[in-house]
Amino acid sequence: MGRLVMKFGGTSVAGVDQIRTAAQHVGREVAAGHQVAVVVSAMAGQTDMLAGLAREAAPMHDAREYDAILASGEQVTAGLMAIVLQEQGIPARSWTGWQVPVHTDGVHAAARITSIDAEQMRKRLEQGQVAVVTGFQGLGPDQRVTTLGRGGSDTSAVAIAAALEANCDIYSDVDGIYTSDPRIVEQAHKLARISYEEMLELASLGAKVLQTRSVELAMVYGVQLRVRSSFEAADAPLDDDNGPGTLVCDEEDIVEQQVVSGITYSKDEAQISLRRVKDKPGVSAAIFGPLAEADISVDMIVQNVSADGETANLTFTLATKDLARALEVLDGAKDKIGFNEMTHATGVAKVSVIGIGMRSHAGVASRMFKALAEKGINIQLITTSEIKISVLIDAAYTELAVRVLHSAYDLDKA
Amino acid sequence: MGRLVMKFGGTSVAGVDQIRTAAQHVGREVAAGHQVAVVVSAMAGQTDMLAGLAREAAPMHDAREYDAILASGEQVTAGLMAIVLQEQGIPARSWTGWQVPVHTDGVHAAARITSIDAEQMRKRLEQGQVAVVTGFQGLGPDQRVTTLGRGGSDTSAVAIAAALEANCDIYSDVDGIYTSDPRIVEQAHKLARISYEEMLELASLGAKVLQTRSVELAMVYGVQLRVRSSFEAADAPLDDDNGPGTLVCDEEDIVEQQVVSGITYSKDEAQISLRRVKDKPGVSAAIFGPLAEADISVDMIVQNVSADGETANLTFTLATKDLARALEVLDGAKDKIGFNEMTHATGVAKVSVIGIGMRSHAGVASRMFKALAEKGINIQLITTSEIKISVLIDAAYTELAVRVLHSAYDLDKA
Numbered sequence: 001m002g003r004l005v006m007k008f009g010g011t012s013v014a015g016v017d018q019i020r021t022a023a024q025h026v027g028r029e030v031a032a033g034h035q036v037a038v039v040v041s042a043m044a045g046q047t048d049m050l051a052g053l054a055r056e057a058a059p060m061h062d063a064r065e066y067d068a069i070l071a072s073g074e075q076v077t078a079g080l081m082a083i084v085l086q087e088q089g090i091p092a093r094s095w096t097g098w099q100v101p102v103h104t105d106g107v108h109a110a111a112r113i114t115s116i117d118a119e120q121m122r123k124r125l126e127q128g129q130v131a132v133v134t135g136f137q138g139l140g141p142d143q144r145v146t147t148l149g150r151g152g153s154d155t156s157a158v159a160i161a162a163a164l165e166a167n168c169d170i171y172s173d174v175d176g177i178y179t180s181d182p183r184i185v186e187q188a189h190k191l192a193r194i195s196y197e198e199m200l201e202l203a204s205l206g207a208k209v210l211q212t213r214s215v216e217l218a219m220v221y222g223v224q225l226r227v228r229s230s231f232e233a234a235d236a237p238l239d240d241d242n243g244p245g246t247l248v249c250d251e252e253d254i255v256e257q258q259v260v261s262g263i264t265y266s267k268d269e270a271q272i273s274l275r276r277v278k279d280k281p282g283v284s285a286a287i288f289g290p291l292a293e294a295d296i297s298v299d300m301i302v303q304n305v306s307a308d309g310e311t312a313n314l315t316f317t318l319a320t321k322d323l324a325r326a327l328e329v330l331d332g333a334k335d336k337i338g339f340n341e342m343t344h345a346t347g348v349a350k351v352s353v354i355g356i357g358m359r360s361h362a363g364v365a366s367r368m369f370k371a372l373a374e375k376g377i378n379i380q381l382i383t384t385s386e387i388k389i390s391v392l393i394d395a396a397y398t399e400l401a402v403r404v405l406h407s408a409y410d411l412d413k414a
Numbered sequence: 415m416g417r418l419v420m421k422f423g424g425t426s427v428a429g430v431d432q433i434r435t436a437a438q439h440v441g442r443e444v445a446a447g448h449q450v451a452v453v454v455s456a457m458a459g460q461t462d463m464l465a466g467l468a469r470e471a472a473p474m475h476d477a478r479e480y481d482a483i484l485a486s487g488e489q490v491t492a493g494l495m496a497i498v499l500q501e502q503g504i505p506a507r508s509w510t511g512w513q514v515p516v517h518t519d520g521v522h523a524a525a526r527i528t529s530i531d532a533e534q535m536r537k538r539l540e541q542g543q544v545a546v547v548t549g550f551q552g553l554g555p556d557q558r559v560t561t562l563g564r565g566g567s568d569t570s571a572v573a574i575a576a577a578l579e580a581n582c583d584i585y586s587d588v589d590g591i592y593t594s595d596p597r598i599v600e601q602a603h604k605l606a607r608i609s610y611e612e613m614l615e616l617a618s619l620g621a622k623v624l625q626t627r628s629v630e631l632a633m634v635y636g637v638q639l640r641v642r643s644s645f646e647a648a649d650a651p652l653d654d655d656n657g658p659g660t661l662v663c664d665e666e667d668i669v670e671q672q673v674v675s676g677i678t679y680s681k682d683e684a685q686i687s688l689r690r691v692k693d694k695p696g697v698s699a700a701i702f703g704p705l706a707e708a709d710i711s712v713d714m715i716v717q718n719v720s721a722d723g724e725t726a727n728l729t730f731t732l733a734t735k736d737l738a739r740a741l742e743v744l745d746g747a748k749d750k751i752g753f754n755e756m757t758h759a760t761g762v763a764k765v766s767v768i769g770i771g772m773r774s775h776a777g778v779a780s781r782m783f784k785a786l787a788e789k790g791i792n793i794q795l796i797t798t799s800e801i802k803i804s805v806l807i808d809a810a811y812t813e814l815a816v817r818v819l820h821s822a823y824d825l826d827k828a
Contacts (some may be wrong), residue, residue, distance in 0.1 A: 016467060016470040016471050019471070050490065053490065053494055054493070054494065054497060057430050057433070057494045057497040057498050057501065058497050058498065058500070058501040061497040061500070061501070062496065062497060062500055062507075064507070064510055065493040065494075065496045065497045065500075065507070066493070066497075067490065068489055068493040068496075068508050068510070068794070069489065069490050069493035069494060070485035071487045071489070072487075072490050074484075075482055075483065075485070075486045075489075076464065076467065076483050077485050078482065079479040079480070079482040080467055080468065080471045080479075080481035080483060082476065082479045082482075083468060083471040083472050083475040083476060083479045083480075084471050084472065085689070086472070086475070086476055086479075087472040087475070092421060093476075093478070094479055094482050096482070096559075098512070099557065099558070141446065143513065144513070145510075378474040
């Protein structure tokens with residue numbers, strides 16, 4: 001019992017047939033006595049199509065108009081979902097972001113939700129009506145429609161769950177969070193539970209299951225998230241006591257905590273090294289300021305002192321697609337930065353192990369380095385956080401490294 | 415100078431290229447010093463596509479959700495038009511029906527505009543910003559989005575023009591109102607001016623250029639309408655003193671009024687005759703009530719007394735697609751109506767002559783009957799209004815009849 005937000009992604013509402021399947025999941029929860037709010041994305045491909053039209057109109061365009069155009073996608077799926085639910089005998093109505101209203105700041109195309117006035121919606125929920133809400137969008141301070149940026153529907157769902165004091169189930173075309181990519185690691189298995197912190201690392205590493213911001217919000221507001229598949233039959237029996245999919249929750253709710261929960265990788269990495277950078281205050285700002293202004297995200301950053309003790313070598317990674325632009329920006333800032341030589345490399349990959357258990361277990365990193373060394377895989381860079389160790393290696397060894405580490409941390413299961 | 419509403423239909427905004435062409439027309443009016451509000455339809459085909467999705471979701475569906483779905487189409491074109499205008503250096507922003515707001519009644523899918531609060535929009539217009547408004551939609555009393563029914567964007571445009579005390583130019587893929595269908599009558603020519611009343615008859619006869627309701631509104635509020643083509647070059651020289659396209663205006667503004675302004679036809683007609691209907695009060699209601707309830711529109715109705723003086727013969731026309739359903743409905747109501755025999759025919763066509771000059775000229779009808787008789791065309795039914803005479807004939811003679819009448823009323827010009 002209680003309130004539940006059910007979020008369906010683009011592939012789960014890609015057509016009327018898929019919407020019907022999704023609606024059966026909703027029907028099951030309504031029959032179980034839940035008050036249900038459904039949050040929908042646009043049909044798969046629709047947002048890209050609309051963004052393409054905006055670009056065709058003008059490559060650089062008013063973000064407010066971009067938002068007005070893109071927000072139409074979720075309106076269509078919300079209306080269709082409401083119709084299908086009604087057809088299945090379930091009272092339902094659609095709500096747009098401005099109707100709820102979901103208030104956001106004024107940063108069009110990348111807005112943040114500032115508050116949700118869920119009073120009207122809550123009343124309808126209590127009367128037994130399912131609320132079908134457009135994800136990804138809200139109402140800005142200028143009374144114009146805003147969008148939250150890519151993957152924003154996850155954030156909409158979690159924010160609405162927080163406003164309604166509800167749990168939040170995220171339905172997509174994957175059935176949960178895995179210990180690694182099953183296409184690479186045959187023994188990868190679905191995790192029953194994962195902590196917010198681990199999920200956050202996974203999301204920021206590019207696992208496309210959940211948007212980073214939505215995990216942050218869930219953690220802050222204590223919204224219990226469940227990642228599950230909309231393509232399983234709505235009445236499928238549960239495979240274990242943990243319920244379907246993967247539960248994202250507080251770490252204290254995870255009883256049998258593994259040292260490492262998952263192995264991830266990212267292949268489209270490039271690396272830039274600046275040699276003999278004068279080691280003076282402000283030099284990092286001189287390097288990363290211009291890159292940030294050019295909207296280039298950098299990932300791993302490693303700096304160490306060179307042999308002469310007065311200059312430093314600095315290496316960082318970035319997406320391959322940004323490499324050419326980054327080299328240009330840094331070359332333009334050469335005098336200000338003051339480096340001796342700039343080199344770059346592509347064909348590198350980042351492999352990471354993630355686990356909240358690292359906090360209390362020694363030897364996690366050395367086990368990683370040993371396992372890679374045994375296979376002759378050279379480590380080019382290392383960065384660590386409290387619950388993550390990432391290494392940069394030759395991209396050709398990516399799959400091997402992921403499989404080796406999956407075994408090394410005892411993640412292979414029957 | 416002054417205010418101008420420019421409305422672009424679906425084919426005029428069918429893609430970004432067409433929107434660019436339309437924007438050039440807007441640019442010309444802005445350069446001429448006008449304050450411009452642009453009203454846009456959805457891209458051609460988009461509304462049908464969205465309605466198809468709603469039907470796929472459920473054949474009978476909640477009209478409020480249908481409206482939520484369909485209203486998305488104009489949002490896309492309004493945003494794109496604003497971007498394209500900005501790209502051409504013209505300040506512009508998009509407005510949805512609820513943002514203006516355009517208030518309507520609560521009859522979803524067929525709403526009527528009740529009032530327009532154009533204050534915010536007017537302010538922006540006065541600052542030199544073009545307002546791009548979504549046609550076809552408004553905000554219902556329940557704070558949900560309503561749509562005005564097919565062709566509703568014309569009505570939106572005229573209502574906004576009335577609220578702004580502006581003239582209204584309707585752009586589409588036709589360049590004006592013609593004396594007849596140029597595909598049938600080679601000598602058909604574009605009218606420089608036509609009266610509201612004549613336009614209303616043409617619109618209700620199925621001329622797809624303007625929606626009937628929009629003409630009514632223009633007449634009531636004295637909005638000067640101009641029908642013109644968006645596919646002519648924006649800087650094309652005008653062909654005469656009357657300006658481009660056709661002006662729809664008060665009859666006193668038409669100096670050289672012809673007796674007849676145009677000849678129209680409608681081919682997909684069927685006819686039902688009820689013989690020896692008991693001629694008693696309420697019999698018409700018994701016939702047409704059940705048809706109206708079945709959502710079947712009837713057109714020409716002719717009743718006359720039969721030879722016995724106690725019963726009547728009653729004939730009416732309707733769209734061929736409704737014939738089977740109408741026969742079923744009437745058969746079910748046979749006892750209540752009390753008729754002797756029901757016959758029907760397809761393969762008939764309605765040909766009409768329209769002209770405000772009929773009011774002051776005698777012999778208009780007889781000229782029609784004579785012209786048709788000379789070609790051996792038999793008239794099956796006749797109905798007349800103040801400014802229109804319609805006859806029902808064998809559909810095979812449609813083109814011949816139209817051409818003969820076009821000549822008979824001196825409409826053939828070089």
